[in-house]
Amino acid sequence: MTITSLENDKVKKFRKLQKRKYREEYNEYIIEGHHLILEAFKRGAILELIVLEGKDTPVPAPYNYYSYEVMKKISAMDNPPEVMALCKMLDIDNDIKGDKILVLDEIQDPGNLGTIIRSAVAFNIDTIVLTENTVDLYNPKVLRATQGMFFHINIITKKAMDLVLLLQNLGIPVYGTDVCGGFDVRDLEPEEKEKFALVMGNEGNGVRQSIKEQCTKNLYIEMNRNVESLNVGIAASILLYELGR
Amino acid sequence: MTITSLENDKVKKFRKLQKRKYREEYNEYIIEGHHLILEAFKRGAILELIVLEGKDTPVPAPYNYYSYEVMKKISAMDNPPEVMALCKMLDIDNDIKGDKILVLDEIQDPGNLGTIIRSAVAFNIDTIVLTENTVDLYNPKVLRATQGMFFHINIITKKAMDLVLLLQNLGIPVYGTDVCGGFDVRDLEPEEKEKFALVMGNEGNGVRQSIKEQCTKNLYIEMNRNVESLNVGIAASILLYELGR
Numbered sequence: 001m002t003i004t005s006l007e008n009d010k011v012k013k014f015r016k017l018q019k020r021k022y023r024e025e026y027n028e029y030i031i032e033g034h035h036l037i038l039e040a041f042k043r044g045a046i047l048e049l050i051v052l053e054g055k056d057t058p059v060p061a062p063y064n065y066y067s068y069e070v071m072k073k074i075s076a077m078d079n080p081p082e083v084m085a086l087c088k089m090l091d092i093d094n095d096i097k098g099d100k101i102l103v104l105d106e107i108q109d110p111g112n113l114g115t116i117i118r119s120a121v122a123f124n125i126d127t128i129v130l131t132e133n134t135v136d137l138y139n140p141k142v143l144r145a146t147q148g149m150f151f152h153i154n155i156i157t158k159k160a161m162d163l164v165l166l167l168q169n170l171g172i173p174v175y176g177t178d179v180c181g182g183f184d185v186r187d188l189e190p191e192e193k194e195k196f197a198l199v200m201g202n203e204g205n206g207v208r209q210s211i212k213e214q215c216t217k218n219l220y221i222e223m224n225r226n227v228e229s230l231n232v233g234i235a236a237s238i239l240l241y242e243l244g245r
Numbered sequence: 246m247t248i249t250s251l252e253n254d255k256v257k258k259f260r261k262l263q264k265r266k267y268r269e270e271y272n273e274y275i276i277e278g279h280h281l282i283l284e285a286f287k288r289g290a291i292l293e294l295i296v297l298e299g300k301d302t303p304v305p306a307p308y309n310y311y312s313y314e315v316m317k318k319i320s321a322m323d324n325p326p327e328v329m330a331l332c333k334m335l336d337i338d339n340d341i342k343g344d345k346i347l348v349l350d351e352i353q354d355p356g357n358l359g360t361i362i363r364s365a366v367a368f369n370i371d372t373i374v375l376t377e378n379t380v381d382l383y384n385p386k387v388l389r390a391t392q393g394m395f396f397h398i399n400i401i402t403k404k405a406m407d408l409v410l411l412l413q414n415l416g417i418p419v420y421g422t423d424v425c426g427g428f429d430v431r432d433l434e435p436e437e438k439e440k441f442a443l444v445m446g447n448e449g450n451g452v453r454q455s456i457k458e459q460c461t462k463n464l465y466i467e468m469n470r471n472v473e474s475l476n477v478g479i480a481a482s483i484l485l486y487e488l489g490r
Contacts, residue, residue, distance in 0.1 A: 111356060115476045122468035122475055145476075152471055186490075221486070223367035226397055230367055230482070231360045231390075237479040238486050241466070245431075 002053040004067040011066070014050065014074045014086065020136045027089045029138040030074065033081040034058050039148030040087050050074060050084040058083055076140035089138070094156045098126020099172055099195035102240065105131040105160050105211065106202040112233045113137070114145020116200070119237035121149040123244040128153060129197075131160035164214040167197045173216040174199060176207040177239070179229050182220025185242045192217075193243050200236045247298040249312040256311070259295065259319045259331065265381045272334045274383040275319065278326040279303050284393030285332050295319060295329040303328055321385035334383070339401045343371020344417055344440035347485065350376040350405050350456065351447040357478045358382070359390020361445070364482035366394040368489040373398060374442075376405035409459040412442045418461040419444060421452040422484070424474050427465025430487045437462075438488050445481045 016022040041059040049063035071080035174197045201207035261267040286304040294308035316325035419442045446452035
């Protein structure tokens, strides 16, 4: 049987999950497309599949069929995919694990956050810390931009305020960024890359002053003087690439 | 006087310019926001300003005032900016200049193209070559993502077919990318970075096989094996960063 009504209780709930408020209330979220579903399945995160009528289920899980019109209303994309899934947020203990840490403070653009998560996995970061004003990890555009890498890394949330002190108490040097007058990342000694927490700030404003002042070093990527700054996703990725050398 | 009608001839033309077809017919395009307008003004590209009623003109140029509702219909953003501008495409001779070249073949996402242009200026690329199937440079989302850097670099268009041969005839080694089994970009000799053309391919498929086969080397960024690939904007930027060392 195909669900065709927007008044269906499941459909009503899936549409509510488009909002962060409800994702946090239910501890559930929606993912879209085969690739993410395969990764979520490996992690045991799938509760049920939302399948376009006439299409196959990509993994063994409970499922229902839905009409194209209903899929369109559930999806965050202009063209809904053939399959979506309701997922549960995994229980995590919210601890900093490992000694290669990335802190994202007030990143606003979902595409940037997703891309940075993908790069963080590529360059062997152990834990990503999101501060309170960063865009929601479970925003569908964030999840899509991670290309499923979101399921391969420890991602926790902390208040920005005490984070630098907490990291320093763990013996982890904290690096901010400074586009004018920072320390060239190429000049870091190998022992300065053994453990670290890199803090990346907001798209428009960079790392906030109160954090910069507490950092062990503020890093800089050498570039043409005509360019004020790089996209935050690019800057984060180049710094992680260098820190991983 | 404030223009408030969607039937106004200027407004009708500005809205047509949302489509690539008309941008190419008129050789004109729209930019949005103060930052891009300042950069366009320095290059002499502005024909007229499109100003929200009651707001100031940021640079000396012909202008008209428009109502919020009309601005909203002209703008590509959800919330229109206070000022936009009609610009003319600058006459360029479509020649490859310099010997640090970036070729973008079939890049589809406007944000990726814009971000890569910004990084190319940061890492001192002389010419960017867009092939025939790459997203339109004058797409408003591309222009916005360049953060105005689009006005600081020679950007030309060529057919992909003969490009590698053309570059090799100019004595410029051509580097593709290969996520499995490529040559680690860190192992390039300094003399291999003196002149180069880096080719970046489509988001989903990478550099096409027919181009790869003609390349001097296909480059690779060392990363965690769980990650299939990086976002194309990230990969391009890291390679340009390394090539600029």
